[in-house]
Amino acid sequence: MNAFGLLRHSKLLKKIRAALRIRVTFEDQQASRDYIQHPLHQGLLQSIGPFVEGIVVMDYPFAS
Structure with missing residues (x-):
């Protein structure tokens, strides 16, 4: 199980509120x-x- 699978099953996740910023x-x-369109990105x-x-x-x- 990956990290996202663990998060999905965590009861604590419903109590967490956070902001995430990603620069790509x-x-x-x-x-x-x-x-x-990459399959890994879509899976995420x-x-x-x-x-x-x-x-x-x-x-x-x-x-530039």
Whole structure:
């Protein structure tokens, strides 16, 4: 069982309230699209989905 499986079965999880911020950068827009559709990423979303109230995505380019 992976970490997300353990969390799914934890009664304590319902009492936890937290914010998580993740910054991911990509070389180009195609790399971003590939990441979003990747089976491992989709699996992660399925695993954490029941515990997430909302997701905010901010997409903007960085100046070089």
